Structures are given as C-alpha cells and as structure tokens.
Amino acid sequence: MSYSERIALDAEGLSLSRLVLGAWRLLSGPERPDANRVADLINDAIDLGMTSFDHADIYGDYGVEEVFGAGLKQWRGQRERIELITKCDIMLKSGARPDNRIKHYDTSAGHIEASVNRSLKNLQTDYVDVLLIHRPDPLMDADETARGLEAVVEAGKVRAIGVSNFSPSQFDLLASRLPFPLVTNQIEVSVIHTSPLVDGSLDHAQLLRYPPMIWSPLGGGSLFTGDGAQERQVRKALQMVSDQLGGVDISAVAIAWLLRHPARPIPVLGSLKRERLASMASALGIVLERQQWFEILQASTGEEVP
C-alpha cells in the first residue's frame, strides 16, 4: 500500500484516501486554530496522502465545520482534490441549538436538507462528497429519510450517501428505499474494540462490498492512556509486533491491524499532530502476518480463539 492508494466508494469515480483525517478534535486543544493553522493542517494531511476529511454538524458543539471552512477558504488548493464527509441527525442540547430540550435524533427530510445547507455554508463549499446519517434513529421513517437524502443528492449538494453506527438490518432498511447504494457505514473498530469482527458488521460490509469507515481507530487514545488489563496486554502485543517489524510506532501497528481486514476498512484518524499522523501513515507500508494479527486479537479479547 502507498500514500496514493485510494478506496473507491461508487462507480461514478468517487474515492477516499486510504486514511481519512477526522476533524472531531479540531476545537479540543487549548487554542482555537485560525484559518492559517487549518490550511496548514490540510496541507500536512495531503502530504501524507490524506485527502479526505471527516466532519459532523455537531463537532465542537456545532463549531468545527465553520473553523475548518475558514481554513479551507484560506487553503490555496482545488476543492476537487479533497473529499469532505459530514453527518447529520444527532440533535445536541446546546447553546447553539436552543430549541433542543433533550438530546435526540432527527432523520426527517426537512432536517436533512436544513442540516446539509448549514454544513455547506459553514464549510464554505458547494457540495460535500459524502453525507452520513450519524446514528440510527428509532423514529426513522425509511421512506421519508430516503426522500430527504435523494433530494440533497439530486440538488448536487451531496455526491454520495452513507450511514454511521448502523446495524446490518438498519443499513438494509434504508438501502431498500434508495435508488443508489449506500457507500459506507462508519463504525467503531480498534485493537481494543473488536466486537464488529463477530457481530455481523464487517461481514455485512464484505457481503455488499462497501468499505466501512472506522472511527476511534486507537480507541480514542485509551490504547495509550488506558490502564486496564486489556490496554496493557494489547500494548504489549503491539510492542512485540513492532519489535519484529524493526521498531515502528505501535500506533502504526494498531492501524495496520485494521488495514489487514479484507473488508477494506478506512481508518479515520483522530490526532491532528503531524508527527503522530506521519507515524500512523507508515502503517500503509506494513502488512501484518496472519499470526501477528491473531496475537493482537488474543491480547485484546484475553482468550485464544475457540
């Protein structure tokens, strides 16, 4: 694998970079990044082959898209050289949304359209490449949600539609109402969160041949900071494999472990630090041996496979 490898999402030429940069933590640091800092971040990511950026309307209490959009305007590159992913349907209790009395979901057609319009304005772009329904909504009326999704695609505001945190049956339900395929399901998987290997999520991705996007690929950092038996065992196993590979960073081994899966998972990296991103990008040059992969799995689950 190389920095330039792409993963196709549809038959119309839409593809994502092999690793995606997640923007969730853009406003988590001590300083609010200005437009120049964000433009530099976009360039750093592109240098490492990451042309795709993952957003959601709610990130940073509804603030990240706007800050990223200012950086995107400052950035000198062509919009067509990058891909923007965003999400909708989570309704946070927030000063930015005074009408939300309680955290809830909204997959109505009206909300989808309004949320996409806001994301386009905040990101200062005419279109997003992929729109995801962020979380399954128990009140989702699949016919209506599909109508809302079709409308934003037909209007040229969104190139492709996916979902996030959906079970296979929730995915199939929405897909059954759409005239085009859902291109991904963004789910949590990591060396410390392995249940999607056995709960049907990754089987479903292979069955329908869509690449799943993977959030918190380092367990949201708990892989490094966690002090439980699982984290300690997994770090030990990653270190052992790292030693076998000549001492690469264990974050790269953790990403290589995901990349080894045949569903072609696309990890969404959460650090925004260039050195850390570069370490993780080195995973593109690693192909774990089958037994190395199982050693890490066993360290995570705490037991030999049956």
Ligand SMILES: NC(=O)c1ccc[n+]([C@@H]2O[C@H](COP(=O)([O-])OP(=O)(O)OC[C@H]3O[C@@H](n4cnc5c(N)ncnc54)[C@H](OP(=O)(O)O)[C@@H]3O)[C@@H](O)[C@H]2O)c1
């Ligand atoms: N669809 C969903 O429901 C959903 C949910 C959550 C996230 N996401 C997406 O997934 C992306 C990634 O999630 P995530 O941020 O939880 O990913 P992650 O890569 O698992 O975790 C990133 C965190 O790990 C920390 N970290 C500590 N040591 C590190 C090291 N040596 N190398 C790299 N990172 C280290 C980072 O700290 P520093 O920041 O200090 O480097 C950062 O806080 C988000 O940005 C978002 O786009 C989606």
